[in-house]
Amino acid sequence: MFEVNGTYANRKGEYTVLEINPPKMRVRYTEDGSEAELKIELQARIWENIAVEYEARAASRSARAAKRSAVAAxxxxxxxxxxxxxxxxxxxxxxxxxxxxxxxxxxxxxxxxxxxxxxxxxxxxxxxxxxxxxxxxxxxxxxxxxxxxxxxxxxxxxxxxxxxxxxxxxxxxxxxxxxxxxxxxxxxxxxxxxxxxxxxxxxxxxxxxxxxxxxxxxxxxxxxxxxxxxx
Incomplete structure (x- = not known):
């Protein structure tokens, strides 16, 4: 699931994967530049949940945009x-x-x-x-x-x-x-x-x-x- 240089997120914020050494990976948080060793299995579950939330918000934004477009048209x-x-x-x-x-x-x-x-x-x-x-x-x-x-x-x-x-x-x-x-x-x-x-x-x-x-x-x-x- 995770790739080096890939960008993901957990409840603390967005991060970039620096190294993958199962069962952990080293990441750097975008906001403050701090680094951390995280458990891959746990972060995978967190990322899946966040991805679902992202998709739901994106769908909601698309629906609102479509509605505004329909009203405008x-x-x-x-x-x-x-x-x-x-x-x-x-x-x-x-x-x-x-x-x-x-x-x-x-x-x-x-x-x-x-x-x-x-x-x-x-x-x-x-x-x-x-x-x-x-x-x-x-x-x-x-x-x-x-x-x-x-x-x-x-x-x-x-x-x-x-x-x-x-x-x-x-x-x-x-x-x-x-x-x-x-x-x-x-x-x-x-x-x-x-x-x-x-x-x-x-x-x-x-x-x-x-x-x-x-x-x-x-x-x-x-x-x-x-x-x-x-x-």
Missing amino acids: ANHYIKVISVPAMDEMNFPGWPERIVMAPPEDGEITLQSGDRLIFYALETQTFFAVATITGESKSANPKEFFFTVPADKAEFFPIDIDAVSSKLDKGADIDSVELESQPRFKRLRLEAEAFYPINEDDFELLAEALTEVAEEEEDEEDDEDDFEEDDE
Whole structure:
């Protein structure tokens, strides 16, 4: 396991192997230059444990770096939907927590990690924040009640980060100003379309919707407390 001039470590610190004379070896510690005679068998066990710890820390750093990279590479979109029955949160893809990808010949290309703000045409409100959590899968849109002239489309899984309980209780279009889409409320919006926004606008909308969701939770808690008092 050990080699002369090889660098290893124990609980005291990092060291370089100077000589190997089984069952011991002479080493020099990197930090203070001191030398010591160490038992090879014991140091082998210590080094194996430390190596496992090093690998775990390296894996953790890699995972954090990958996560930061994914966040940095994430795109942000407003996802427009149409819900004729405004009192129901039941539109294509919502129960299954999926979104249909835009046409391949378009300018928008979705990927895992992208962030979405859902906007309802009928109520003109932003009502949900979501994150695409995986790769796309092909399916027939009719399986999810999408009414598009296609037999196959790509669908991405999503997680809902915040949502208003009802469409008309979301963030009203007139209550926000979008730097990256200043003419958004005057656009001829289409259902199932994606409109790119910058990260600042996304955070603005996400914060507004998170506040809406928290206020609704507080109202529900107050109602529960009131009912308990009546009893």
